[in-house]
Amino acid sequence: MKAAITQFLVPPENTLRDNHAAQSEMVSDLHRQGAQLVILPECASHPYGFKSRADIDLWAEELDGSTVRFWESLAAEWNIYLVGGILERSTQGFFNTAVLIGPTGCLGHYRKMHRFGWEQDWLSFGESLKVWRIKSLELTLGLLICYDLRFSYLVSALALAGADLIAVPTTWTSIGKTRLFDEVGYAPADHLVLGYAYAHRLFIAASGRVGQESGVRYLGSSLVAGPNGMAMAGPLSVERPESAVVDLVVSQARTKRVGTNQLDHDWRWVPDIPVEIDEVE
Numbered sequence: 001m002k003a004a005i006t007q008f009l010v011p012p013e014n015t016l017r018d019n020h021a022a023q024s025e026m027v028s029d030l031h032r033q034g035a036q037l038v039i040l041p042e043c044a045s046h047p048y049g050f051k052s053r054a055d056i057d058l059w060a061e062e063l064d065g066s067t068v069r070f071w072e073s074l075a076a077e078w079n080i081y082l083v084g085g086i087l088e089r090s091t092q093g094f095f096n097t098a099v100l101i102g103p104t105g106c107l108g109h110y111r112k113m114h115r116f117g118w119e120q121d122w123l124s125f126g127e128s129l130k131v132w133r134i135k136s137l138e139l140t141l142g143l144l145i146c147y148d149l150r151f152s153y154l155v156s157a158l159a160l161a162g163a164d165l166i167a168v169p170t171t172w173t174s175i176g177k178t179r180l181f182d183e184v185g186y187a188p189a190d191h192l193v194l195g196y197a198y199a200h201r202l203f204i205a206a207s208g209r210v211g212q213e214s215g216v217r218y219l220g221s222s223l224v225a226g227p228n229g230m231a232m233a234g235p236l237s238v239e240r241p242e243s244a245v246v247d248l249v250v251s252q253a254r255t256k257r258v259g260t261n262q263l264d265h266d267w268r269w270v271p272d273i274p275v276e277i278d279e280v281e
Contacts, residue, residue: 001037001138001247002245002246003038003203003246003248004039004244005039005234005236005244006030006040006041006243006244007222007236007241007242007243008022008026008210009210009241010043010045010209012047012213016066020066023044023070033245035245036080037139037141037167039168039206039207040083040084040169041169041170042085042146042169042170042171043169044067044085045067045084045086047059048171049213049214050118051214056087060087061088063090065086065089067084068086068101068106072106074101075101075102075105076104081102081134081137083098083099083141083169084099085169094123095123095124095125096112096123097111097112097126097145098144098145100132102280107134107280108132111125111127112126112148113148113154114147114148114151114154128274129142129157129158129161129273130143130276131161131162131163131275131277132278132280133279134280134281135281138250139164139165140163141166141167142165142167143166144158144167145168145169146169146171148168149196149206153273154273155200160275161275164248164253164254165248165250165253166196166205168193168204168205170207171209171218172189172220172221174218180219181221186235187220189221190231190235193206194225194229195229197227197228197229199229200227201256201258202253203225203248203252205225205246206223207222208222211239220238221236221238222234222235222236222244223236227253232246232248233246
């Protein structure tokens with residue numbers, strides 16, 4: 001199964017139409033490279049660093065809004081699956097949300113559980129996890145968003161629910177960091193991706209953004225890590241748009257043997273977090 005990560009600029013002056021046009025070109029190119037699943041960044045169709053409730057109200061969309069409908073059209077046209085982030089407006093408030101789109105439409109969504117920075121002031125937090133068993137890809141997929149990766153129990157819960165791949169739309173930033181990259185060019189969160197993939201013997205794919213916004217630098221460095229804890233693609237550029245397509249041998253995530261030992265999946269320390277499992281085509 002071929003999955004793609006992609007990172008790009010989202011210029012603050014762009015309209016939603018501009019950003020959708022750029023995404024269409026990227027997705028069609030990745031499809032031509034064989035990608036069956038494309039992972040877009042967090043809040044992929046608009047700016048990220050909001051300063052007011054009015055800005056959030058301007059960009060927020062319902063789950064059946066223009067961005068999701070646009071992604072549905074791409075998925076149907078190219079017969080692929082898409083994961084991407086939106087700023088969701090609902091009757092329960094505003095959420096930082098990742099959606100899963102298939103050729104038949106929107107298959108579900110995940111709301112970010114751990115909010116970062118300005119999100120704590122204006123967004124509500126998600127309260128549930130979910131994995132999707134995608135029959136046509138023979139893949140069990142879990143979703144997290146950016147800052148969620150700091151909290152290991154979320155990764156463990158998805159692993160225990162059978163996730164082969166965790167897709168992570170993200171916006172890794174310079175905020176709060178005294179060092180943006182290590183001596184070999186890895187951003188701090190890259191090490192989380194590699195470590196979790198290694199610890200749980202699964203795939204993790206993170207797609208971010210690059211550029212600057214309101215004095216904040218976006219770090220790029222998107223990557224895919226395999227069950228052996230090594231980078232299969234990336235880290236991508238720290239400053240320019242870039243994409244990568246990688247072939248995932250899903251069965252590797254279902255073999256939890258390390259040497260002569262089988263990983264102990266009876267982890268008593270994991271909090272009792274229910275994970276909904278949904279079967280989709």
